[in-house]
Amino acid sequence: MVLSGALAGVATTLTACGNAQDTGGSGTGAPGAAKGSSSRYLKPSERTVTPTVKGTTLDGKHADIAAMRGHAVVINIWGSWCAPCRKEAPELKKLSEQTAPLGVKFLGIDIRDTKTAAKAFERNFGITYPSLYDPDSRSLIGFKSLAARAVPTTYVLDKKGRVAAVSIGPLTARDFYPIIKDIAAEQA
Template identity: 40%
Template sequence: MSRPLSRRTLLLAAGGAAAGALVGCSTGGNDTVSSTGEYEFTEPTPAATVVAEDQRSPAPAFSGELLDGTPFESSSLAGDVAVINFWGSWCVPCRVETPEFQAVHADVADRGVQFLGIDVKDQRQMAVAFVERLGVAYPSVFDPRGEVAMAFRGFPANVVPSTILLDRDGRVAAVYTGQVRGEDLRAAVELLLAEDRA
């Protein structure tokens, strides 16, 4: 008759399984190109950095409706560096991050950089009040069901705020999970603006 496993043994086994699952989700490095050539999230990008150009893959197309009811197509981002920020009016870190994003936006908007918010798990009236209160000048897609996040394969849609940067060729150049400092965002945007287009 076998002896029952101790609580410590069970905890160690569970911890090992969890660690194995985490390792299994990552392909290593900053590889974001799947076997089909489409973008697939593997891990966050270190702050204030971007993925090497030869490791980038095209962002998926997506569409939606802006907070003011205007239709939006991701094709309108083409040719510019794009900062896509997932946020919610209920998100405490978003209240800190959003004014810093607005400050960077004000400085770089005339240099070929577009900012787009993606408002998730929210109510439209709360989201509109949020952007008005913080003086946000860039548009936001109203996405209460998180459909835009699902278009980015493997993207951790439950992590809010999160930010995706696209280069001028529409490729995913960085994915930041959690709050991003304004100075780190500015540094990453400057790296993308400095890149030569082929």
């Protein structure tokens, strides 16, 4: 495992868009995070949150992360109105392509947005993985104590469906790939 131990916890307040405020420890600049971001890796023994997230995607299909168990799953909370989300979108596209051979699944959750703007965002950035349409941000409740408090937020679920890593703020493919790769390599 590239990562050692849990990185600093992150306590933030939900912002309309932007970076979270790190409240201590070494979270800022942690592996997988771009400058101004915070990441947290959870050792298998620390993984206690198994989110429940399901709904209708932007293209009208049903998606449920419970159906993705057995795979590492990357979930990205985003909005077309969010400048850091626009910065991060090409990185997520690259990550989804790089990790597909590892069996990793991706799911976006578009919050506080219109379908028209969200679909244009996906089209402009070439995003091919599905995104739930959640204008009221209700799906975030499924993450319980790890619910997103800033946008963008990215989660990596292990093969058992538990939150194994969280990145708040825009991430980079170069830095976040090793985290996803390690979680995807874990035994179920």
